[in-house]
Structures are given as structure tokens and as C-alpha cells.
Amino acid sequence: MNIKSFHPPQRVLMGPGPSDVSPRVLEAMSRPTLGHLDPVFVSMMDEMKALLKYAFRTENELTMPVSAPGSAGMETCFVNLVEPGDKVVICQNGVFAGRMKENVERAGGVAVMVQDEWGRAIDPQKLEDALKANPDAKIVAFVHAETSTGAQSDAKTLVGIAHKHNCLAIVDAVTSLGGSRLLVDEWKIDAIYSGTQKCISCTPGLSPVSFSNDALEKIKNRKTRVQSWFLDLNLVMGYWGGTTKRAYHHTAPINALYGLHEALVILQEEGLENSWARHQKNHLALRAGLEAMGLSFVVPEGERLPQLNAISVPEGVDEAQVRALLLSDYGLEIGAGLGAMAGKVWRIGLMGHASNPKNVRLCLAALDDVLGRLKAPVQRGVAVAAANAHL
Numbered sequence: 338m339n340i341k342s343f344h345p346p347q348r349v350l351m352g353p354g355p356s357d358v359s360p361r362v363l364e365a366m367s368r369p370t371l372g373h374l375d376p377v378f379v380s381m382m383d384e385m386k387a388l389l390k391y392a393f394r395t396e397n398e399l400t401m402p403v404s405a406p407g408s409a410g411m412e413t414c415f416v417n418l419v420e421p422g423d424k425v426v427i428c429q430n431g432v433f434a435g436r437m438k439e440n441v442e443r444a445g446g447v448a449v450m451v452q453d454e455w456g457r458a459i460d461p462q463k464l465e466d467a468l469k470a471n472p473d474a475k476i477v478a479f480v481h482a483e484t485s486t487g488a489q490s491d492a493k494t495l496v497g498i499a500h501k502h503n504c505l506a507i508v509d510a511v512t513s514l515g516g517s518r519l520l521v522d523e524w525k526i527d528a529i530y531s532g533t534q535k536c537i538s539c540t541p542g543l544s545p546v547s548f549s550n551d552a553l554e555k556i557k558n559r560k561t562r563v564q565s566w567f568l569d570l571n572l573v574m575g576y577w578g579g580t581t582k583r584a585y586h587h588t589a590p591i592n593a594l595y596g597l598h599e600a601l602v603i604l605q606e607e608g609l610e611n612s613w614a615r616h617q618k619n620h621l622a623l624r625a626g627l628e629a630m631g632l633s634f635v636v637p638e639g640e641r642l643p644q645l646n647a648i649s650v651p652e653g654v655d656e657a658q659v660r661a662l663l664l665s666d667y668g669l670e671i672g673a674g675l676g677a678m679a680g681k682v683w684r685i686g687l688m689g690h691a692s693n694p695k696n697v698r699l700c701l702a703a704l705d706d707v708l709g710r711l712k713a714p715v716q717r718g719v720a721v722a723a724a725n726a727h728l
């Protein structure tokens with residue numbers, strides 16, 4: 338064998354995640370590894386919790402990164418809050434709520450699915466009706482930012498309905514954190530999980546989570562043990578929780594945490610509201626360019642995510658060939674459709690560090706060229722100018 342070091346090419350990541358990582362984050366990750374109980378590292382953990390509270394807009398004491406990707410944050414919420422027999426109402430308007438169902442059932446719970454059209458926001462009235470029909474429900478769960486379709490739901494209203502019916506609310510904010518308005522305390526969200534590789538501009542592999550006091554009470558008073566040893570918060574809290582002496586649970590991913598710390602410092606420097614506004618501005622510019630070409634959005638205006646733009650593939654165009662040419666000729670990655678939308682849409686991400694005017698122009702110019710070469714029915718030479726009017 339003569340295998341050499343791996344040197345990945347430089348890409349522009351404009352898909353559904355991972356998104357481009359800030360060079361400052363990559364540099365932070367290359368700093369010297371410390372022991373996971375080193376006092377210097379422990380003080381960095383305290384800063385990390387403060388930074389995550391800032392990003393989530395919460396005072397929740399139990400706010401920390403799970404040592405695994407967004408899917409593990411999802412699982413942390415469900416395995417800790419769902420006890421065998423618990424009924425959980427799940428609003429589904431895309432792929433990720435399907436995974437919530439899997440999680441509920443594997444934790445021994447009963448999932449009641451409330452179906453909405455893919456590409457639309459969740460209909461609060463349907464949740465209200467489902468909770469009236471299921472007065473024994475204990476938890477409501479939904480995805481704030483459906484990355485599979487590009488739709489944004491009204492989390493504040495949905496959480497309000499859950500509480501009116503005495504349910505805890507679990508919210509997936511993997512794609513919303515840092516990219517669009519999210520107020521954990523003001524909206525009274527009980528359990529929330531996110532990811533580092535979308536609008537936080539960090540590498541994949543960590544999942545920030547936060548739990549309200551009501552959620553914490555339920556976790557502490559469980560009648561049965563959490564079925565997952567690794568994700569059992571009663572155990573994890575011995576390392577991440579409170580200000581008491583920290584004990585070994587698992588070896589924290591030290592250098593990955595340096596990266597998240599730096600990513601959150603960058604977010605704090607920019608300001609959370611400014612980050613939301615930047616995502617919105619670049620979305621409007623991209624939108625102007627795409628619409629000038631004659632391409633159309635899947636999600637109706639007013640329900641669109643600024644950080645994930647799902648657009649319909651024009652008739653007769655091989656969507657995979659377009660993505661392949663963007664990657665080979667421009668080093669640009671955009672996303673394919675997922676689940677029911679496979680083959681029908683492209684998903685263009687403008688997430689975190691990647692949400693910038695240069696990427697908006699690059700993507701539009703590259704699409705103009707590639708779609709033109711494939712003789713797709715689009716208006717040529719107008720997209721970048723249309724976007725420029727917004728930048």
C-alpha cells in the first residue's frame with residue numbers, strides 16, 4: 338500500500354449542509370488538544386454554554402453540545418423525554434418529521450402523525466384538532482426549518498398550542514439556528530436541538546441542545562431508565578451540567594469543540610439579529626436572480642426559509658447532470674431533492690459563512706452557463722444583474 342495524505346479540493350458548499358466552514362473555525366480546530374478535564378478546557382466549556390445560550394436566546398441551564406451530529410441531538414430529545422406508552426403528536430411537512438416518528442416508536446412511545454403538504458408551513462389548526470382528538474398526548478414535536486423542502490413554520494404559535502393542551506414541545510432547529518429568527522425562551526420551547534454544519538458555519542459532528550425546566554423535571558422524574566446509555570442526560574449532566582465538579586462520561590471531541598467555540602464567537606461578533614438579516618438579504622438577491630431566469634420556488638412566499646431555497650427543476654432538464662456540471666466546472670455543490678421531492682427540485686443553501694453576495698453571484702452565473710449549455714428553457718444573461726439590485 339502506498340496511500341498518501343488526503344487533500345480535499347476547495348468547494349463552495351451551497352447545498353442543504355454541510356455549508357462552508359469559516360477558515361477561523363478550521364484554524365481553531367488545529368490548536369493543541371487538551372485533556373477533557375483540564376481546567377483550561379473546562380473554562381472553555383463554560384464559555385461554550387454561555388455562547389450557546391446567546392445563540393438560542395435562552396437562559397436554560399441545560400444548554401450544551403451533544404458529541405455527535407444533529408441526528409443525535411434529535412435522538413437526545415426523544416429518548417430522554419419519551420417514556421414507554423407516551424403519546425407524541427408529530428407535525429410532518431417533510432422528511433425530518435418522519436425521523437421523529439422513528440425515534441418516538443423506538444423509545445416505546447406512540448406517534449400520532451399530523452400530515453401537511455410538503456413545501457408548505459405546518460398548519461396550526463391541524464395541530465389544534467389533533468390535540469383535541471388526543472387529550473392524552475404528552476408531547477408535540479415539529480421541525481422549525483424543514484431543510485428537505487425549504488419551508489419555515491411558525492414555531493411560536495405551534496408551541497403555544499402544545500402548552501394550551503399541557504404538552505411539552507420538542508423543536509428541530511438544525512437549519513434555523515443562526516439563520517432565521519429563533520427565540521427559545523420567548524417562545525417557551527421545552528426541548529430544542531440543532532446542528533453545527535448548517536447556519537453556524539462549523540464542521541459537522543456536534544449538536545447544540547437546550548432543555549427548559551419543565552423538560553428537565555420530566556427527565557429527572559422518569560419511571561424508566563433512558564434506553565440509550567450514551568445520550569442519557571441524567572449521566573451526561575455529570576460532565577456538562579451545572580457548576581459542580583465535572584466527572585468523566587465520555588471523552589469530549591476536544592478540537593471539534595474549539596471549532597464550535599470559534600464559530601459561536603464569530604456569531605456573537607456579527608450579532609445574532611445581523612446574521613438573520615444577512616441570510617434574508619442574500620436570499621432575496623438569489624431569489625431575484627432565479628426568478629429573472631424563469632425558475633420558480635417550491636414554497637409560497639411568506640413560508641420560505643432564507644437559508645434553503647428549493648426551486649423546481651425545469652421540464653426536460655436532467656437535474657443530476659446539472660449538479661454534476663456545477664461541481665466539476667465550478668466546484669459548486671447544490672443539493673438534490675429529498676424523499677418525495679427527489680428528482681424534482683434543487684435545494685440551494687445560503688447558510689452561515691456561505692450566505693454572502695459572492696456566492697449568490699457565483700451560483701447564478703454558474704446556473705446560467707450550465708443550464709444554457711444544456712439548452713434548458715431559461716432566460717440567459719439576466720440573473721446576476723437582477724441579484725445585484727439587491728446587494
Ligand SMILES: *Cc1c(COP(=O)(O)O)cnc(C)c1O
Pocket residue numbers: 354406407408409411433480482483484485509511512532534541542
Ligand atoms: C440536517 C438536518 C438534520 C440532521 O442533522 P445531521 O447533522 O445530518 O445529523 C435534522 N433535521 C434537520 C431539519 C436537518 O436539516
